[in-house]
Amino acid sequence: MQTIQLGNSQLKASAVALGIMRMVRLDSKAAANVLETVHDQGVNYIDSADIYGNGESERIFGQALKQSSLKRDDFYIQSKGGIVLDPQRSSGDLVFGKRYDFSKQHLLTTVDKILERMQIDYLDTFLLHRPDPLMDLGEVAAAFDELQTAGKVRHFGVSNFNPMQVSMLQDAVSQKLMINQLQFGVMHTGPIQFGMHTNMQDDASLNRDGEVIEYSRRQHMTIQTWSPYQYGMFAGTFIDNPKFPKLNAELQKLADKYQVTKNAIATAWILRHPARMQVILGSMNPQHLTESIAGAGVTLTRQEWYDVYFAAGNDLP
Ligand SMILES: NC(=O)c1ccc[n+]([C@@H]2O[C@H](COP(=O)([O-])OP(=O)(O)OC[C@H]3O[C@@H](n4cnc5c(N)ncnc54)[C@H](OP(=O)(O)O)[C@@H]3O)[C@@H](O)[C@H]2O)c1
Structure with a gap:
């Protein structure tokens, strides 16, 4: 398993991580099997969020870790907070927020509850899940300081932030923000597409994220890519999906090679990008996970990377 150095830290994380958003589907025995399967293949990083399964995913993870042959220190454990779940609209692994809340009290309570559910003493990394327009920078800074001093969180980062939002928060907090978690993959290419279409008049030239990849590289922040096999916002997977015949044919051609x-x-397509992104896998099927992790051992040629990009429906100006 190739490793990547997270941000400017000493953490050597596996290039592929396990996200537990969908762990709410499993009982703790099946979840322990998932943890052991990915760990056997070199995965040393877990991504979670307090809202996944309304906290159930973290509870199952905590039980599974205890029941498994693994120890706390076999993984870097990350979670996210700052979204208040809307229980009316959320069920199972489908989660919707009713507000964002970056108040100091909410962030402190959130981390305490995460630690309790996961049955662990500290998080390696804690991310702010989605930017809260009502965030008070001083309150976030105070929360981060308190969490770090208490030994409850070692490192911090953000998720779904644009560069100006990162920069504004970075000016206020004393810790280096070392991660930005974003949707990115073969069917979610906006952050690279607009750069190739600079100064054109077409839709592909629209800059929706403010050069987030370029900014992250300059700031030595690691991009973690969520939903690597989904199209749209949880519309489903493009793998074996008859809506995407050209893409599946190209992926199959390279898979055979x-x-x-x-x-x-x-997976390999994301890892081929020089930003050294970390891919967060969300399957709860040990076979799908094993197959996906194998991508960390494949290095696509430059032309192959472009051919997948074209097969996904993109072009070059
Ligand atoms: N920061 C954020 O805002 C944010 C948002 C969403 C997610 N995340 C993180 O990203 C992680 C990954 O997200 P995700 O679960 O959407 O990622 P994903 O790995 O793209 O999608 C997983 C889904 O695709 C299915 N799938 C994968 N390979 C398949 C195949 N070959 N055939 C059929 N189905 C296949 C899985 O089903 P099976 O289980 O049956 O394999 C599962 O339902 C989450 O766990 C979470 O940690 C973060």
């Missing part, structure tokens, strides 16, 4: 599966090629 490298003797892996289409999931692996979609």
Whole structure:
């Protein structure tokens, strides 16, 4: 398993991580099997959020870790907070917020509850899940200081922030923000597409995220890519999906060449980018996970990377 240095820290994380958003579907025995399966293949990083399964995913994770052959220190454990769940609209692994809340009290309570549910003493990393327009920078800074001093959180980052939002928060907090978690993958290419279409009049030239990849590289922040096999916002996977025949044919061609599966090629496509992104996998199927992780051993050629990009419906000006 290739490793990447997270941000400017000493953390050497596996290039592929396990996200537990969908762990709410499993009982603790099946979840322990998932943890052991990915760990056996070199995955040393877990991503969570307090809202996943309304906290149930973290509870199951905590039980599964205890029941498994693994120890707390076998993983870097990350969670996110700052979204208040709307229980009316959320069920199972589908979660919707009713507000964002970056108040000091909410962030402190959130981390305490995460630690309790996961049955651990500290988080390696804690991310602010989605930017709260009502955030008071001083309150966030005070919360981070208190969490770090108490030994409850070692490192901090953000998720779904644009560069100006990162920069504004970075000016206020004493810790280096080392991660930005964003949707990115073969079917979610906006952050690179607009750069190739600079100064054109077409839709592809629209800059929706404010050069977030370029900014992250300059600031030595690691981008973690969520939903690597989904299209749209949780619309489903593009793998084996008849809506995407050209993309699946291209992925299959490369899968045959490298003797892996289409999931692996979609993983390798993200890892081929020089920003050294970390791919967060969300499957709860040990076979799908094994197939996806194999992508960390494949290095696509430059032309192959472009050919997948074209097969996903993109072009070059
Ligand atoms: N920061 C954020 O705002 C944010 C938002 C969303 C997610 N996340 C994080 O990102 C992680 C990954 O997200 P995700 O779960 O959407 O990622 P994903 O890995 O793209 O999608 C997983 C889903 O795709 C299915 N799938 C994968 N390979 C498949 C195949 N070959 N055939 C059929 N189905 C396949 C899985 O089903 P099976 O289980 O049956 O394999 C599962 O339902 C989450 O766990 C969470 O940690 C963060």
